Amino acid sequence: MEWTIQELAARAGITSRTLRHYDRVGLLTPSRIGANGYRYYDATAVARLQRILLMRRLGMGLPAIAGVLAEEVDVCDGLRAHIAQLEGERDRIDRQIRSVRHTLEALEAGAEPQMDVMLAGFNDHYEEEVVSRWGERAFRAANDWWHGKTLDQQRAWKRAAEDLVAAWVAAARSGISATSEPAQALAARHVEWLSRIPGTPTADGDRERSIEMVHAIGDMYVDDPRYAGMYEDATKAAFVRDALQAYARTRM
Structure with a gap:
């Protein structure tokens, strides 16, 4: 032809x-x-x-x-690379559609749209970090799961996260040790919360990588200023890290 x-x-x-x-x-x-x-x-x-x-x-x-x-060298390899690029572009466009839809739904409901959701797909600033640490699939699964939620579902999830942070701060203020039963119960709650995020090793049931992830998250809460401030100060962030890492060592 x-x-x-x-x-x-x-x-x-x-x-x-x-x-x-x-x-x-x-x-x-x-x-x-x-x-x-x-x-x-x-x-x-x-x-x-x-x-x-x-x-x-x-x-x-x-x-x-x-x-x-x-x-x-191989035309088929080149075509596969193009397919991967196009699929990445399609995923980016899908995230942008969800972001704009979120903004529209929020405005129609008389609510204030969330900036991080409005800009998803336009500026996924944690993508490189997550992909380098846990892989492309982990980022896509978690990102799609989050941006697939309705505004009310996103607010409920954020409230649950805020409640967990408040519980950690209260525990740290009480003076208990990171290895005490109340602290370890909070660590178990924290790991269970992580397991509800698709794409994470805890959601996948991968024990070895889950332990690695909990250790890494504990360090991140102390070392990364984007997260350390969530727990009021460095001492409380260190308490959360120590409790999580103790839980990972002995109970996962």
């Missing part, structure tokens, strides 16, 4: 002039040129054009596209 340059241009939504330019710069040559001087393109050429157009839509310039195609 072959197509003339006019047929291919019409199907691809570009001009014949563009196809001729791609030929001149070495991006896409015709499969053959007929005796009449017409350019013809076969299925392999069309597949290459598809990839060129995909990379153009991703904002790549022609020299960069040429470099990708020149370095590529």
Whole structure:
């Protein structure tokens, strides 16, 4: 099966002039040129054009596209990479749709939209951190789960989180040790709370990685200023860390 340059241009939504330019710069040559001087393109050429157009839509310039195609050994590997890029773009757009829908629903209900939800998909500022620590699937699962909640469900979850933080602060103020039964009961409650977040090792039932995660979260509550302030001061944050890590060592 072959197509003339006019047929291919019409199907691809570009001009014949563009196809001729791609030929001149070495991006896409015709499969053959007929005796009449017409350019013809076969299925392999069309597949290459598809990839060129995909990379153009991703904002790549022609020299960069040429470099990708020149370095590529296996066409199927290249197509798989494009599928992964497109799926990532689709996920980003889905998150943006959910964010805008959240804003609309909140405004229609006379409520104030939450900034972190409104900007989800536009600025997922924890994505790199979560992906590097727990993997892409963990981020996507947790992110989709959170942004799939209604406004009321998100508020209920935040209230539960605030109640847990308040319980930790009260326990730390009381002067009990991090290894005491009340502190360890709070640690168990905290781990159970984490297990309700899809994509986390605790939700997956992965004991070894769950222990690693609880240790890492305990350190994060002390070391990361974004979280340390939740527990009022460094001493109380250290109490939470010590209780969680003791629980992970002895009861998980």
